[in-house]
Amino acid sequence: xxxxxxxxxxxxxISLTSLKAExxxxxxxxxxLSLTGYLEGSAVYxxxxxxxxxxxxxxxGLELKASSxxxxxxxxxxxxxxxxxxxxxxxxxxxNQFDLxxxxxxxxxxxxxxxxxxxxxxxxxxxxxxxxxxxxxxxxSPTDILNTEDLTEGGTNDEIERKIGVPxxxxxxxSDLANVELGWxxxxxxxxxxxxxxxxxxxxxxxxxxxxxNTLDIPVNTSYQDIDLPPVRLDxxxxxxxxxxxxxxxxxxxxxxxxxxxxxxxxxxVDLTVKLNNPLALDYxxxxxxxxxxxxxxxxxxxxxxxxxxxxxxxxxxxxxxxNQYFNRKLDTVLPQLVTTERQNEIFTEFIKAYxxxxxxxxxxxxxxxxxxxxxxxxxxxxxxxDYIYGDTSVSMQCIQQFIPHYDxxxxxxxxxxxxxxxLTFLFKQFFLQNTMEFNIRVAYGIEFQxxxxxxxLKYNFTDxxxxxxxxxxxGGKYDDSLFGQFNDNNEMFAKLRCAF
Amino acid sequence: xxxxxxxxxxIVFLALSLTYATSVQxxxxxxxxxxxxxxxxxxxxxxxxxxxxxxxxxxxxxxRERNLNAFVKRYGNNKSKSIVFFNSPAxxxxxxxxxxxxxxxxxxxxxxxxxxxxxxQISASGKGESFMGTELTFFDMGSQDVDDYTYNLIKDETVKxxxxxxxxxxxxxxxxxxxxxxxxxxxxxxxSKADFYDTKGQYQKQGIFxxxxxxxxxxxxxxxxxxxxxxxxxxxxxxxxxxxxSGLKEDIFTERYMTRxx
Numbered sequence: 001x002x003x004x005x006x007x008x009x010x011x012x013x014i015s016l017t018s019l020k021a022e023x024x025x026x027x028x029x030x031x032x033l034s035l036t037g038y039l040e041g042s043a044v045y046x047x048x049x050x051x052x053x054x055x056x057x058x059x060x061g062l063e064l065k066a067s068s069x070x071x072x073x074x075x076x077x078x079x080x081x082x083x084x085x086x087x088x089x090x091x092x093x094x095x096n097q098f099d100l101x102x103x104x105x106x107x108x109x110x111x112x113x114x115x116x117x118x119x120x121x122x123x124x125x126x127x128x129x130x131x132x133x134x135x136x137x138x139x140x141s142p143t144d145i146l147n148t149e150d151l152t153e154g155g156t157n158d159e160i161e162r163k164i165g166v167p168x169x170x171x172x173x174x175s176d177l178a179n180v181e182l183g184w185x186x187x188x189x190x191x192x193x194x195x196x197x198x199x200x201x202x203x204x205x206x207x208x209x210x211x212x213x214n215t216l217d218i219p220v221n222t223s224y225q226d227i228d229l230p231p232v233r234l235d236x237x238x239x240x241x242x243x244x245x246x247x248x249x250x251x252x253x254x255x256x257x258x259x260x261x262x263x264x265x266x267x268x269x270v271d272l273t274v275k276l277n278n279p280l281a282l283d284y285x286x287x288x289x290x291x292x293x294x295x296x297x298x299x300x301x302x303x304x305x306x307x308x309x310x311x312x313x314x315x316x317x318x319x320x321x322x323x324n325q326y327f328n329r330k331l332d333t334v335l336p337q338l339v340t341t342e343r344q345n346e347i348f349t350e351f352i353k354a355y356x357x358x359x360x361x362x363x364x365x366x367x368x369x370x371x372x373x374x375x376x377x378x379x380x381x382x383x384x385x386x387d388y389i390y391g392d393t394s395v396s397m398q399c400i401q402q403f404i405p406h407y408d409x410x411x412x413x414x415x416x417x418x419x420x421x422x423x424l425t426f427l428f429k430q431f432f433l434q435n436t437m438e439f440n441i442r443v444a445y446g447i448e449f450q451x452x453x454x455x456x457x458l459k460y461n462f463t464d465x466x467x468x469x470x471x472x473x474x475x476g477g478k479y480d481d482s483l484f485g486q487f488n489d490n491n492e493m494f495a496k497l498r499c500a501f
Numbered sequence: 502x503x504x505x506x507x508x509x510x511x512i513v514f515l516a517l518s519l520t521y522a523t524s525v526q527x528x529x530x531x532x533x534x535x536x537x538x539x540x541x542x543x544x545x546x547x548x549x550x551x552x553x554x555x556x557x558x559x560x561x562x563x564x565r566e567r568n569l570n571a572f573v574k575r576y577g578n579n580k581s582k583s584i585v586f587f588n589s590p591a592x593x594x595x596x597x598x599x600x601x602x603x604x605x606x607x608x609x610x611x612x613x614x615x616x617x618x619x620x621x622q623i624s625a626s627g628k629g630e631s632f633m634g635t636e637l638t639f640f641d642m643g644s645q646d647v648d649d650y651t652y653n654l655i656k657d658e659t660v661k662x663x664x665x666x667x668x669x670x671x672x673x674x675x676x677x678x679x680x681x682x683x684x685x686x687x688x689x690x691x692x693s694k695a696d697f698y699d700t701k702g703q704y705q706k707q708g709i710f711x712x713x714x715x716x717x718x719x720x721x722x723x724x725x726x727x728x729x730x731x732x733x734x735x736x737x738x739x740x741x742x743x744x745x746x747s748g749l750k751e752d753i754f755t756e757r758y759m760t761r762x763x
Contacts, residue, residue, distance in 0.1 A: 023591075036591065036594070038591065117761075119761070124757070124761075131618060133617065133618035133619045136619075136621075138617075158616070159617070160616055160617060160618065172757070174752075174755075174757055179756070179757075244756075249606075249609065251620075251622050307621065307622045308622065309607075309609070309622060309623070309624035310624075311624070312624055313624055314621070314622060314623050314624045316621075387623070387624075389623065389624070390630065391629075391630025392630065392634075431634070433559070433634070434557050434559055434565070434634025434635075434734065435634035436559075436565065436634065461565075461590075461592075463565075464565055464566060464589070464590035464591075465590065465591065467592065500590070500591030500592065501591070
C-alpha cells in the first residue's frame with residue numbers, strides 16, 4: 001500500500017528539485033489536446049496530542065482536456081492520493097466508489113470530474129461526472145445541493161474540494177428571455193465520511209459511551225453501517241432546474257430541486273442485550289449496541305438568489321425553502337429516553353416471561369429499539385453577503401441563517417437552537433510582492449452556539465509553477481455538539497507544497 | 502481573489518485600445534489637438550482580438566509570465582464589451598473576466614474562477630492601486646477625459662528614430678499624478694513613451710510603446726513596457742495574433758463563454 005505513496009513522494013521530490021515541469025499541449029487543425037496537473041505534498045501538525053495523528057500526504061492531480069471541434073470537448077480530472085489521515089483502511093478498491101459513505105482508503109484514485117461537453121446553437125449539454133455550482137453565497141450556499149460533499153476533512157477544506165462529482169446530465173438553454181439550466185442525476189451519490197476513529201469524524205455521529213439512567217449505567221457499543229441506496233429507477237433520480245436572468249444590473253436566479261438531502265442523516269437503532277447473571281439475586285447485566293444507519297430522504301427545495309453592485313460593494317443574497325427535510329435529533333437526549341425507568345420495567349417483565357417460558361434457559365435476550373432519530377421539519381436557509389475590494393485587498397462578509405418554523409423544543413436537533421442557527425463569516429485577503437504572496441484569513445462564527453473556526457494561511461509562489469502554503473485551522477466552541485465545537489480538539493497547523501505543470 | 506484577474510483584463514483593454522491608431526498627416530497643431538487626435542484614433546475598429554504575453558519583473562530582475570487571450574467589441578458612444586481568458590500560469594488557468602462599459606452608467610464586471618465554478622458580478626474601488634502586481638493602476642487603465650488635463654507642447658524630440666511631439670499634460674485636479682510627459686509620434690500619433698510623476702512631483706514610472714506593426718491598415722504597438730523607477734519593478738506586455746474587425750459574435754461576451762473558455 002505504501003508503494004504508490006513512495007512513488008508519489010519520489011515524483012514530488014523530483015519535480016521540486018528540478019523546479020520545472022512541462023504540461024503536454026497539442027493544437028492542430030483537428031482540435032486541441034492538453035494534459036496538465038499538479039503534484040502536492042502536505043503535512044499536518046495537530047496541536048492536541050490525544051487526537052489521531054496524520055501522516056504526511058501526497059496528491060497527484062491530472063487533468064486531460066480535448067476538443068475535436070468547436071461543438072465538442074472532453075475533460076477528465078483524476079486525483080491519485082496517498083492520504084495521511086487514514087488509520088485502518090479496509091476498502092481495497094483503487095477508485096473512490098459512488099455508492100459508499102465510508103470508503104476513506106489509502107491510497108486511492110478519485111474521479112473529480114469526467115465529462116463530455118456538446119455545444120449547439122443555443123443549447124449546451126454536459127454528460128458525465130460533474131459538479132454543479134448554484135447560488136451566490138460563499139462556502140455555504142443553500143441552493144447549491146446537487147452535489148453531495150466529501151466530509152473526510154470535517155468540512156474544513158474549500159467548497160470545491162468538498163464537492164463530490166456526480167454522474168449527471170446537464171443541459172443549458174440560452175435565450176434572450178432567460179438562461180435555463182437543467183440538471184438530472186440518475187443515481188444518488190452519498191456524502192463521504194472518514195472512518196469513525198479518524199480525527200475528522202463528526203462527534204455528533206458518535207453515541208455516548210454510556211447511557212445513564214436513574215437505575216443503571218448502560219455501556220454502549222457502536223457500529224457504523226454503510227448506506228443502503230434506493231434502486232436505480234426514474235422516480236429515484238434527482239432533478240434540478242435553475243432560471244437565470246440579468247436585469248438592470250442584477251443577476252437573479254430562481255431554482256427548484258427535487259432529490260435527496262445531501263447531508264448526513266442517521267438513525268440509531270439500539271439492541272439492548274439483557275443478561276441474567278443470578279436469578280436469585282435478580283442480578284442483571286444490560287448492554288446496548290447502537291448501529292448508526294444512514295438514511296436518505298427526498299425533499300424539495302425552492303430557491304432564489306441575486307448579485308448586484310452598489311457603489312464599491314458587491315451585494316449577494318440567497319434564499320432556499322426546504323420541504324420535507326430531515327434533521328438528526330441529539331443522541332444524548334434520544335438514547336436515555338429509550339430506557340426510562342418505565343421502559344426498563346417493561347423490558348424486565350418481558351424478559352422474565354420469556355425466561356420462565358424457556359424453563360430458565362433463555363437468560364440472555366436482545367430487545368430491539370428503534371428510536372427514529374431523524375425528524376422531519378420544513379426549514380429555510382437564507383443569507384446576505386457583502387464584498388469590498390480595494391486594490392490588492394478584499395474583504396467579504398456574510399450572514400447566513402437557518403430557520404425552522406415549527407421547531408419542537410422537546411425534540412432538540414443538532415446545529416440549531418430553538419429553530420434558529422445564525423452564522424457570520426468573514427474573509428480577508430491581501431496580496432503582496434506583485435501578487436506572488438497572499439495572506440488569507442477566513443472566519444466563521446455561530447451566534448447561537450458560540451462556536452467558531454479560524455483559518456489563516458500564507459501562500460507564496462516561488463515560481464509560476466511552485467507554490468508553498470502554510471496555515472492553521474483553529475476551532476473552538478462552548479458545546480461539543482455544535483457544528484464547529486464538535487471538532488474542538490482538532491486545531492492544527494499545515495504546510496503544503498504544490499508543483500503545477 | 503478578484504482584483505488580481507481584473508487587472509489583467511484592464512491591461513489588455515488598454516493595450517488593445519492603444520492599438521487603434523492609424524497613420525495620419527500632421528499639420529500645425531496645438532498640444533490639445535495632438536492629444537485629442539490621438540484619442541479620436543482609438544475607435545478605429547469595431548472589434549479586435551489578440552493573444553497576450555505579460556511579464557512581471559521584480560526589483561531583482563526575476564520574471565513571471567502570464568498568457569491571456571483578449572476580445573473587445575465596441576458599440577459607439579463609448580460603449581464596449583471586453584472579455585479576457587487566462588491560460589497561464591496554472592493557478593489562474595481557466596479564469597475569465599468580462600466587462601461591459603457604458604459611458605453613462607458605471608461599468609459592469611463579472612469574474613469566473615474555475616476553482617469556484619461560479620460567475621460572480623464584482624465591484625472594485627481603489628483606482629490608484631496597483632493591480633495584480635503590475636506597474637499599472639486602475640486609473641491608468643480607465644478611460645480618462647482629455648479635458649481633465651491642460652497641455653503644453655514643450656518641444657520635438659527623436660525617440661529611437663521616431664520624431665515625436667513632447668507634451669506636458671497637467672491634471673486640473675491632482676489625484677494620482679502631478680503631471681505626465683507624453684512623446685507622441687508625429688508620423689502616426691501613436692504614443693512612443695510617457696513619463697509619469699507622482700502627486701509629490703517625483704518621477705515615478707515610464708511607459709514605452711514599441712514594435713509598431715501595420716495590421717489591417719492600423720498601426721499597432723505590439724510591445725508595451727511600464728518601468729517603475731521608484732520600486733525598480735516593470736511590466737512588459739507583448740501582443741500577438743491581433744485581428745481587427747473579424748465580426749466577433751455577441752455570444753462571446755456572455756456568462757456562457759466565460760465558463761466555457763475560448
